[in-house]
Amino acid sequence: MSERKSPAKALIVLVAVVLLGAAGFYYLNRAGDTVASPALDKAQTTKTLQSLAELDGKAPSRRSLNVQAWNTTEGARVLFVEARELPMFDLRLIFAAGSSQDGATPGVAMLTNAMLNEGVAGKDVGAIAEGFEGLGADFGNGSYKDMAVASLRSLSASDKREPALALFAEVVGKPTFPADALARIKNQVLAGFEYQKQNPGKLASLELMSRLYGDHPYAHPSEGTEQSIPPISLAQLQAFHEKAYAAGNVVIALVGDLSRSDAEAIAAQVSAALPKGPALAKIPEPVQPKASIGHIEYPSKQTHLLLAQLGIDRADPDYAALSLGNQILGGGGFGTRLMTEVREKRGLTYGVYSGFSPMQARGPFNINLQTRAEMSEGTLKLVQDVLADYLKTGPTQKELDDAKRELAGSFPLSTASNADIVSQLGAMGFYNLPLSYLEDFMQQSQALTVEQVKTALNKHLSADKMVIVTAGPTVAQKPLPAPTDKPAEQPLGVPEH
Numbered sequence: 001m002s003e004r005k006s007p008a009k010a011l012i013v014l015v016a017v018v019l020l021g022a023a024g025f026y027y028l029n030r031a032g033d034t035v036a037s038p039a040l041d042k043a044q045t046t047k048t049l050q051s052l053a054e055l056d057g058k059a060p061s062r063r064s065l066n067v068q069a070w071n072t073t074e075g076a077r078v079l080f081v082e083a084r085e086l087p088m089f090d091l092r093l094i095f096a097a098g099s100s101q102d103g104a105t106p107g108v109a110m111l112t113n114a115m116l117n118e119g120v121a122g123k124d125v126g127a128i129a130e131g132f133e134g135l136g137a138d139f140g141n142g143s144y145k146d147m148a149v150a151s152l153r154s155l156s157a158s159d160k161r162e163p164a165l166a167l168f169a170e171v172v173g174k175p176t177f178p179a180d181a182l183a184r185i186k187n188q189v190l191a192g193f194e195y196q197k198q199n200p201g202k203l204a205s206l207e208l209m210s211r212l213y214g215d216h217p218y219a220h221p222s223e224g225t226e227q228s229i230p231p232i233s234l235a236q237l238q239a240f241h242e243k244a245y246a247a248g249n250v251v252i253a254l255v256g257d258l259s260r261s262d263a264e265a266i267a268a269q270v271s272a273a274l275p276k277g278p279a280l281a282k283i284p285e286p287v288q289p290k291a292s293i294g295h296i297e298y299p300s301k302q303t304h305l306l307l308a309q310l311g312i313d314r315a316d317p318d319y320a321a322l323s324l325g326n327q328i329l330g331g332g333g334f335g336t337r338l339m340t341e342v343r344e345k346r347g348l349t350y351g352v353y354s355g356f357s358p359m360q361a362r363g364p365f366n367i368n369l370q371t372r373a374e375m376s377e378g379t380l381k382l383v384q385d386v387l388a389d390y391l392k393t394g395p396t397q398k399e400l401d402d403a404k405r406e407l408a409g410s411f412p413l414s415t416a417s418n419a420d421i422v423s424q425l426g427a428m429g430f431y432n433l434p435l436s437y438l439e440d441f442m443q444q445s446q447a448l449t450v451e452q453v454k455t456a457l458n459k460h461l462s463a464d465k466m467v468i469v470t471a472g473p474t475v476a477q478k479p480l481p482a483p484t485d486k487p488a489e490q491p492l493g494v495p496e497h
Contacts, residue, residue: 066081072252072268076267078251079426083257089153095149096360097143098144098146099145111237117141137152169269173273175241211292212289212310216283241275246279247275249279254425289310295474296469300472303370305468307467314431315432319441321456325457331354332406342383345485353369367387374476380470391458394454407446414438
C-alpha cells in the first residue's frame with residue numbers, strides 16, 4: 001500500500017508485482033545502430049541548441065551529500081544529512097515489518113501499520129490528525145513486502161519540532177489499537193477484495209506471485225486475503241508491534257535543518273519510545289520455480305499478459321548493470337526495444353514495460369502489458385522473442401550511450417528535495433548499502449560496457465524460465481500485423497482497469 005497522508009483515506013491496495021520502471025529515454029543524439037523510435041530520430045534537427053552543445057562531454061552536476069551514520073543506545077541504525085536550505089526536517093522510520101513477516105497470518109503487518117495513528121492514550125484518530133495539523137506537521141505510514149514505514153515532516157523550530165516529535169513517538173511507539181478502528185479498517189480491506197474481483201490485472205498479479213514464489217513469504221498478498229483478515233485480533237496486532245516495531249529492527253533516516261546534536265537527540269527520543277528488541281531474522285531466499293503458463297478467464301476486449309522470473313536482491317553487485325540494461329529493454333517508455341516492437345511498429349498495446357524489483361530476497365523481474373484479446377497469443381510470442389533476442393545480442397553501443405546520458409541527466413532528481421534524500425537514506429540503511437552508494441552507483445553505471453551489461457543480463461535472466469499468467473477471454477486468434485512505421489491499427493485507448 002502507498003503511504004497514507006490522512007487517516008480518513010482508505011488504506012487498501014499494496015503494490016504487489018509490477019514496478020513500471022523509471023522515466024522514459026529520449027534518444028536525441030546521432031542516428032545509427034539503434035532500435036529507438038524512428039520518429040524520435042527523425043525529430044532531430046540539423047542544428048544543436050547552443051546550451052546543449054556547451055554541455056556535451058561535461059559531467060552533470062550532482063548534489064554532494066555528507067551522510068552521517070550511527071546507532072542509538074537501543075540498536076537503531078541512523079542515517080542523517082544536514083540540509084539548511086529550508087526551516088524543516090523529514091524523518092522516516094523503516095522497519096523490517098512488511099508482509100514477508102506475516103507468518104501464518106497474512107495481513108497482520110498491513111493492519112498493524114494502518115492502525116498506528118488510529119489511537120494513543122487520550123487521543124483518537126481525529127485528535128491525532130488535529131495535533132499534527134495544528135503544528136504544521138505531516139504524518140505518513142505505509143506497508144509493503146519487505147518493510148513498513150512511518151514518517152514525519154515538521155518545521156525545525158523547537159516550538160513546533162518538539163511537540164510534533166512527542167506525538168509522533170507516541171503514535172509509532174505506543175499505539176492503542178482501538179477495536180472500533182480495527183473493525184472499520186477490516187471492512188475497508190474486505191471491500192477492496194471485492195473490487196479486486198473486477199480487476200483482471202490484479203487477479204493476474206496475485207496468481208503470478210503465487211506461481212513465482214510458491215511457499216515463500218513473498219507469495220501471499222501484502223493486504224492479506226478474504227479468509228485471513230476477519231479473524232485477526234487486537235492481541236495479534238499488539239504482539240506484532242512489540243516484535244516488529246522494536247528499536248533494533250528499525251532504520252531512522254533524517255534530513256533537514258538540524259545540527260548533528262539535534263539529529264542525535266531526535267533519533268534517541270524516537271528510538272527510546274519504541275519497544276525494546278532485536279532485528280528480525282532476514283527472510284530466506286526463494287526457490288527458482290519451473291517455467292509455466294496460467295490463464296484466468298475473464299470477459300474483456302483485452303488480455304493482460306504478465307511474465308516474470310526471479311531477479312535479484314537489493315545488494316546484488318550487478319544492480320547497476322541490470323538497471324541500465326532494463327532501461328533499454330523496457331524500463332524507459334518510448335524508444336525501448338519492447339515498446340518499439342510491440343507498440344510503435346505494430347500498434348498492439350498502449351504500453352509495455354519491464355522492470356526488476358530487487359528486495360531483501362530475490363524480487364521479481366517482470367514484463368507486463370495489455371493487448372487485444374484476439375492477438376494475445378501472437379503478442380505474447382513477440383514479447384518472448386524480443387527478450388530472447390536482446391539476451392542473445394545485448395544492447396548496441398548507441399543504446400548504452402543514450403541510456404547513460406539519460407541516467408546522468410535524471411539521477412540528480414533523486415536528491416532534489418529533502419523528501420527524496422530521506423527516501424534514499426532509508427533504502428541505504430534498510431538494505432545495508434554503503435554510505436557512498438549514490439556516488440558509487442553513478443560511477444559504476446557510467447563505466448559499464450556493452451559486454452558487461454550483456455553478461456549481467458544473461459547471468460540473471462533466461463528466456464525459457466518465464467512464469468506467465470494471462471487474464472482475458474478465450475477467443476479465436478488473428479495473425480499479428482507486419483511491422484511498419486505507421487501501424488494500420490493504433491493501440492487501444494486507456495488500458496482497462
